[in-house]
Amino acid sequence: MKMPSDFLWGGAVAAHQVEGAWQEGGKGVSIADVMQAASRTDPARIVTDKVEPGKVYPNHWGIDFYHHYKDDIQLFKQLGMKAFRISIAWTRIYPNGDETTPNEAGLAYYEDMFNTLRANGIEPIVTLSHFEMPYKLVQEYGGWRNRELIDMFVRFATTCFQRFHKQVRYWMTFNEIDNQSDWRFDHHLLQDSGLQLKPGENAEEAMFQASHNELVASAKAVLAARKIDPQLQVGGMLAMVPIYPLTAKPEDQMFAMRAMQYRYFWGDVHCLGQYPAWLRNYWQEKGYNIKVTAADADILRRGTADFMGISYYMSFTTEARKDGKVEFDEHNNLVNNPYLPKSDWGWQIDPVGLRWMLNWTQDRWHKPIMIVENGFGAYDKLEDGKIHDDYRIDYLRAHIAEMEKAVVIDGVDLIGYMMWSPIDLISASTGEMAKRYGLIYVDQDDKGQGSGKRLLKDSYFWYQKLIASRGTEL
Ligand code: BG6
16 A cells, blocks of 8 residues: 655664664763673573673674764665664763763764764654663662652753754654563663662552653653754654453453553553553552652643654463452463464564554554554574575565555554664664564674674565555565
């Protein structure tokens, strides 16, 4: 189906997964800099108190985009990309997070990158916080459970809006802020909120307080952007994962619905400007004391998002708990969906779920939507200098076909599609290089060894044709 002529076809990355150069240009240490790679036996990334000699920290080298961006942008241009999503590493602008004067070298780096993108006809789309907050804010301030971070983040956001408002129109505040709904997994608490639990601390309560502080910071950033330049569009960003009930049994339906309400309350606050009643009741029932001031409530009401950025990779399926409890636990309450295959990393592949989720998002929040991530992590095999990644093309084709139905048939107001990712990068959840997403292959292994050479995969040529045909040559 033919997509609108102004539809933004593009690709997405995050700074910490591509840049490398972790100590260049005055950059400070971020949470990504102290994460080692996960392994097949221990699926969580180990986090150290400081960078320890001899340990493997894959984000230290990324794919060295910091030094290669000009050449890589040429490959994006030849691909036909109309937009490129990247994040600004907070630690390049405010190395520790608590400074009051920004680091000029960091600003100059992004300025040149955004100018290079624009000069090549590519619209930059920027996330402010994508799993890479300054580590000092974790260690010395306790992460987002501390309200002092609100002002620090708003200072960072304001600096970026002021400096880049002419080059960058679309912004997002916090990447996949809803991942921490899975607060039982430490990794999400750290990546989303910089939380390292204290002995005896209630993880769920800490997560709600940190989330509230982030939501206030996000709303304040929206208000700051409007003052600086009314053209700016500032969105929230959520990982959208439909949570289907396994059967038509009303208890399964109710359980799955509450799981969806729980995972997406961040979107309610971003878009509707207030907390849902069920959640306020839940806090009370649990005895949680979440500090939400009257001034906060006013900021949330006024600083609603201009659009919603979403990522989509998979769907979940669940059924009511046998013990009658309503809490959905991503580690114990997922069941197999017999209709769907899985990736090598166990992610359930569900293209129709993307159309379903786009409709659901629009019906619930009534905001323009941008797909800012969708892609397939797989092992690639290099054969005679070529990568025949039909499996990636199949994944993208099936998802884009459903996206097109959502736009053309269902009338979803969709601004663009940023596939994840135009180029191989370090996986966020595992730190692997072997879990490849790119249309462009990077000759580098999990230990950072390799020539770093870029090679075009079959999927590159497929996406190139698709963009040129405005989505008709699937
Ligand atoms: C999203 C993140 O969770 O999914 C990205 O925003 C991440 O940073 C992507 O890379 C794919 O996940 P992973 O863990 O396979 O890299």
